[in-house]
Structure formats: structure tokens, C-alpha cells
Amino acid sequence: MPDPDAGADSLFEQLQAEAVGPLHLRLGDGDDPPVWTLAAVDSDGVCELDELHNPLDVVEALVGEDLADEIIDELEELPWSVTRTVAAQIREHFALADLPPGMWAHLVEQLDLYGADIESDLAEHRGADLLDWFRGRRPWPQLARFLTRLPEGSRYHAALLGDEELAREQIEAEQGDDEDGSSRRPPLVGETQGLSLLRAAVSALMRVEHAIYAAPAPKSKRGNPPRPLKGPLTAKDRLLDELGTAEVFDIFDQVTPGWRDDDEKPPAGYRESGSGLLIPDN
Structure with a gap:
């Protein structure tokens, strides 16, 4: 995945600075109180909002390393209520609402990497201005939902498909998948009867092609015919697997009573598939 910090400022911070004006943070009373100007808050600090609750920690995270020491030193000389007010002021100015755990880190990463x-995509497919979220005109959870529902072929999806680091992570995750390969199946959203028939036709052509090329080859080199392309894993598929497992278990209970007493291990010669179905171990 590209490093958003490599050779450029955080795009999240750039969008903040573009969306809202700078915050002039004035601490203390008197004729000439110290003033700090925040054009944007630190994007790494925004990610930490998922875990921070103490107002002093929130201020330290959001103002960034360059200003943190000065501002924290000043706040420590002032009443605690001032620190609480400053933390709330920064969050309100930059529309940094409380979000479910992990959402800030996710949003900041996605916007830093693929913000443009x-x-x-939001302007083209949703008629929305991304800067409205930074201005507090739209709730941030809505943006998280939009990202998961942008259409295939969008710029965002193209950027994800072109991200080599993300592809490497997906490959590593798939290598650890269970045997049914459910995570490699196509999504349920967008599934139609036409797509199902197209998969069946392509699967049939693959088997015909294999048969044509395997016919003149020695038996030892023919290989196995290709498996049919898998469709989305539905709730019905999972229930059928569970029912099939239950039926097999009932048969073994009748033939070999008590075989499941040994930590629910399957009988000799059988193993459990990723879905829990007993299959021959060969």
C-alpha cells in the first residue's frame, strides 16, 4: 500500500485546510495571550481519537509534534476546564466527531491514499462534495458507507485494484483461508440469474477445452478437469452444509456410538471441511 507520508503532506490534512479556515487557538487572559494557528490537525492524531478520552491527550495528539510541547506547557498552568474547552474547540472546528472504534483510522488511511x-467518485456517482464531511455538513459514518458501495469501475475501485501492497495483503490472507474458499467467491451484491448462467457456460467450456486437449495425451498427463466456477456463498449454502454435516454425524452415531466423545474429533479416515462437513481424508 502506498505510504501517504512519503514525499508529501497528508492529503487528509490538505483537505481539512481547504475545507475550513484556520483555527486561532488563544490561551489565557490578559492583553497579549499566546496564540497558535492551526491550519489543520495532525492526521496521525486523528487516528488516535479512536482510543483517546483524556482532553489533554486529545489536544496533544491533534496539534502535532511541532506545537504540542508549547501548548501543553501553557495548558498545565491553566484550570482543567480550559483544557476541556480547547479539546472541544479543536474537535468542533475541524468536525472531528466521536466515531465507532477504528473508523477514524480507516477513514484517514483511505483519504490519505485515495482521496482524490x-x-x-463522490461527485460523479453520489452528487456529493467530499469537503462537506470536513465542514461537518455530513456525518463521517455516511462516508464510510459510501466507500463500500461505490460502483465497480469507479476511480476508487481502480485505485484499490492497482495497489500492489493491498494486493499482497489480500494474497496472504487468501492463503490462510478455509478450504471452501468462501472469501474468494464473488459478492452477493449484483448477483443475477444471468451471471449464474454465464458461470455455468464458462465452466462447461473449460471442461470441454480440457477434454479436447487431454484426449490425445497419455493418461498420466491428462490431469484433473477444472472445477466449476463458484458463485456467491449464500445463507442457503451454509445451512445445507450444516444439515449435511448433521446427517453424517447421525449416521456415525448409529454405527459407532460415542465416537464424538474424544474432543469432537472426526472418525478415522475422515476430516472436517472449512464449513464443518465431514469428508473422506484422501
Whole structure:
């Protein structure tokens, strides 16, 4: 995955600075109180909002390393209520609402990496201005939902498909998948009877092609015919697997009573598939 910090400022911070004006943070009373100007808050600090609750920690995280020491030193000389007010002031100015755990880190990462593509897609497919979220005009959870529902072929999806680091992570995750390969199946959203028939036709052509090329080859080199392309894993598929497992268990209970007493291990010669179905161990 591209490093958003490599050679450029955080795009999340750039969008903040573009969306809202700078915050002039004035601490203390008197004729000439110290003033700090925040054009944007630190994007790494925004990610930490998922875990921070103490107002002093929130201020330290959001103002960034360059200003943190000065501002914290000043706040420590002032009443605690001032620190609480400053933390609330920064969050309100930059529309940093409380979100479910992990959402800030996810949003900041996606916007740092693919913000320009997301901005174009939102304008084209949703009629929305990305800067409205930074201005507090739209709730941030809505943006998280939009990202999961941008259409295939969008700039955001193209950026994800072109991300080599993300592809490497997906490959590593798939290698650890269970045997049914459910995570490699196509999604349920968008599934139609036409797509199902197209998969069946392509699967049939694959088997015909294999048969044509395997016919003149020696038996030892023919190989196995290709498996049919898998469709989305539905709730019905999972229930059928569970029912099939239950039926097999009932048969073994009748033939070999008590075989499941040994930590629910399957009988000799059988193993459990990823879905829990007993299959021959060969």
C-alpha cells in the first residue's frame, strides 16, 4: 500500500485546510495571550481519537509534534476546564466527531491514499462534495458507507485494484483461508440469474477445452478437469452444509456410538471441511 507520508503532506490534512479556515487557538487572559494557528490537525492524531478520552491527550495528539510541547506547557498552568474547552474547540472546528472504534483510522488511511479518486467518485456517482464531511455538513459514518458501495469501475475501485501492497495483503490472507474458499467467491451484491448462467457456460467450456486437449495425451498427463466456477456463498449454502454435516454425524452415531466423545474429533479416515462437513481424508 502506498505510504501517504512519503514525499508529501497528508492529503487528509490538505483537505481539512481547504475545507475550513484556520483555527486561532488563544490561551489565557490578559492583553497579549499566546496564540497558535492551526491550519489543520495532525492526521496521525486523528487516528488516535479512536482510543483517546483524556482532553489533554486529545489536544496533544491533534496539534502535532511541532506545537504540542508549547501548548501543553501553557495548558498545565491553566484550570482543567480550559483544557476541556480547547479539546472541544479543536474537535468542533475541524468536525472531528466521536466515531465507532477504528473508523477514524480507516477513514484517514483511505483519504490519505485515495482521496482524490474518492472525491471524484463522490461527485460523479453520489452528487456529493467530499469537503462537506470536513465542514461537518455530513456525518463521517455516511462516508464510510459510501466507500463500500461505490460502483465497480469507479476511480476508487481502480485505485484499490492497482495497489500492489493491498494486493499482497489480500494474497496472504487468501492463503490462510478455509478450504471452501468462501472469501474468494464473488459478492452477493449484483448477483443475477444471468451471471449464474454465464458461470455455468464458462465452466462447461473449460471442461470441454480440457477434454479436447487431454484426449490425445497419455493418461498420466491428462490431469484433473477444472472445477466449476463458484458463485456467491449464500445463507442457503451454509445451512445445507450444516444439515449435511448433521446427517453424517447421525449416521456415525448409529454405527459407532460415542465416537464424538474424544474432543469432537472426526472418525478415522475422515476430516472436517472449512464449513464443518465431514469428508473422506484422501
